[in-house]
Amino acid sequence: MTHAQDNRIAFVNGEFTPLSAASIPVMDRGFLFGDGVYEVTAVIERRFADDDAHLTRLDRSLREIDIPNPYSASVWTEIERDLARRNGLENGLIYIQVTRGVAERNFQYPTGLAPTIVMFPQFKRVQDNPIIETGAKVVTLPDQRWSRCDIKSTSLLAQVLTKQAAQQAGANEAWMVRDGSITEGASSTAFIVTKEGQIVTRRLSSAVLPGVTRRTIMKIAHGMRLDLVERNITPDEVLTASEAFYTSASTIAVPVVAFDGQTVGEGHPGPVFQTLYKTYLETIMAQTPEY
Template identity: 55%
Template sequence: MSRIVFVNGSFVPYEEASIPIMDRGFLFADGIYEVSAVIDGKLIDNEAHLARLERSLGEISIKNPYTTAQWIELEKELIKRNNVREGLVYMQVTRGVAERDFAFPKGVEPTVVMFTQEKAMRASSAAEAGAAVITVEDLRWKRRDIKSVALLAQVLAKQAAAEAGVAEAWMVEDGKVTEGGSSTSFIITRDGTIVTRQLSNALLPGITRKTVMRLAEEAQLRVEERAFSVEEAKAAAEAFLTSATSLVMPVVTIDGHPVGDGKPGPLVKRLRELYLAMADATPA
């Protein structure tokens, strides 16, 4: 049975889906996207993802084509049609289709594309063993807080990670870690403080980041928002990354240097357990 996708108001088989070549997402990367996790057939942290989608659209002056309730209805229908128990829902909105010109076109409707991908979320061999990361120069633009489909710098970072045989690349600017190619970076200091960079235009406001920080504070764990260097990360007791697709992932080496004892640490394991318990408690 073909995977069903959503394109501009219609659910269609993947093989029949198409977008005009004059779509501004294709020509200019003029659009934004979101990704929500699915665990046990349920959308996790979804309303926060949809709120970030609304914000990103507003930042580049694209009208949101759907209300939050309509987005949720579409997501659930897509999950149902594809019988997804674990994985993700991808949503993309571009400015629409018009003759190629840099200025915003008038009178065009946004293009909306959605699809699902199946992925093991709860049982993760990577989470059991821990992930290795490398560091790369952060080559991106100045509005990284917008979840833009312009991802070439991240593609290059992720390709560098793939060629190095590791899971992720942590991007570095002025000696400080900004974030991962598709994740938020965290360290845990020797005194047990969870550290992640403060929000600004320099990084994406991660949804899983926000939830993990809330769960940590509810568990009376210390959380500090500040920049940290690669050297501090290598000397940390533990490190981890968060994203909608990785949830909470231990980081055990950075540039080949072991973090702590080179194995997933107890605090990161606890944070992953807290996140999965939150997911279990999420209503269907």
């Protein structure tokens, strides 16, 4: 979609406006410093997937960097639904970006700034990604991010460079490595399934984002009485695993069939992944009402 053809409606600081006409001041601290946070919720057949959890994480991220949450969860929800209706969004993503606001350029920030709020949709069927059938290629790259990866910051330069390097290497995603262990994907949570059938993902800490889709997938696994543990994963363990996959709001879950140029498992999406993915979609369709 080119800029001239972009008919989407955005929400900017309390007003709905054509995205092509939307703007923020040059002195916005989000533009100058990346001083803000964001969230993204998938919309699947007019259903907002895991939205309460995304808004809870948004509130936490804002509190962690001392930005007052401009809206209650119920108001955020109302605006999201209104934005989806105005755009005719049945399948896609809703992004929320909140910055500290506008002030003269200075590292220190004054108190009492009004946060800048931007929301916009993307149109895609996250549940119909062809890579679900073929599987993804993943490469390892150094984790170059800051020490508070648990905050969903708009400062994403490290992820941009990592994603670009992965693409140039012919991969779909990068799993970042720090101190010999995988932290997470450049925009996803990493999982493996051992040959003994144990599902493994890294324990939450300031080194990783508390993935919302991660949490739901884990809840489904526990409900199915699957063996699941949280611990560090080394790159070598991925190569001896029977399966690997990653999760995110914008992809739901994606099977990994190649890792650093070597085949993972049988080289195709495995049964544990397929069961969890299918159950996730069934759960969203059964338990989440249409907007």
